[in-house]
Amino acid sequence: MELKVGYSRVKITPETPVSLSGYGDEPIRISEGVKDDLYATCIAITQGEDTILLFAMDMLGLSDWFGSKIREAVCPATGVPENHVYLCASHTHSGPIQYGDSE
Numbered sequence: 001m002e003l004k005v006g007y008s009r010v011k012i013t014p015e016t017p018v019s020l021s022g023y024g025d026e027p028i029r030i031s032e033g034v035k036d037d038l039y040a041t042c043i044a045i046t047q048g049e050d051t052i053l054l055f056a057m058d059m060l061g062l063s064d065w066f067g068s069k070i071r072e073a074v075c076p077a078t079g080v081p082e083n084h085v086y087l088c089a090s091h092t093h094s095g096p097i098q099y100g101d102s103e
Contacts, residue, residue, distance in 0.1 A: 001047055001048050002047070003045070003046070003047045004044075004045070004046040004047070005043065005044070005045050005046075006043070006044040006046075007041070007042070007043050007044075008041070008042050009039050009040070009041045009042075010039065010040050011037050011038070011039055012038050012039060012040045012057065012058065013034055013037040013038045014031070014038075014096055017030050017031045017032070018030070018031050018096035018097070019096065019097040020093065020094065020095070020096065020097065021059070021060040021061075021093065021095055021096060021097040021098065022060045022091075022092075022093035022095075023093065028097075031094075031096075035094075036094070038057075038058035038059075038092070038094070038095055039057075039058050040055065040056070040057045040058070041055070041056045041057075042054065042055050042056075050084070051078070051079075051080050051084060052080070052084045052085075052086065053074065053078065053080050053084065053085045053086065054086050054088075055070070055085070055086065055087045055088065056088050056089075056090060057087070057088070057089050057090065058089075058090045058092050058094075058095055059089040059090065059092065059095045059096075059098060060089060060091055060092060060093060060095055060097075060098070061089045061091065061098070062087050062088075062089050062098070063098060066098055067087050070085075070087060071085050071087075
């Protein structure tokens with residue numbers, strides 16, 4: 001059975017100053033420019049009828065709420081079931097604070 005692999009990478013660097021994540025009890029840090037861009041990368045692997053999507057995003061972390069919102073957008077658009085979509089974050093402290101942890 002043939003194995004197919006596809007890859008995509010998009011820049012997700014915010015264009016305006018943002019609050020940076022991952023500094024604990026320290027005062028909120030605001031970005032002062034861009035040294036290195038942030039990206040979201042996806043690898044799709046298909047064999048026969050089965051496809052999995054592997055996402056890696058330059059963010060500190062991904063809450064359950066944010067992950068569900070990603071799956072709500074990706075799954076209907078691709079036909080890939082939710083349990084075949086894997087999400088991970090690079091744990092960068094140079095990414096924006098993830099707001100919107102609930103509706």
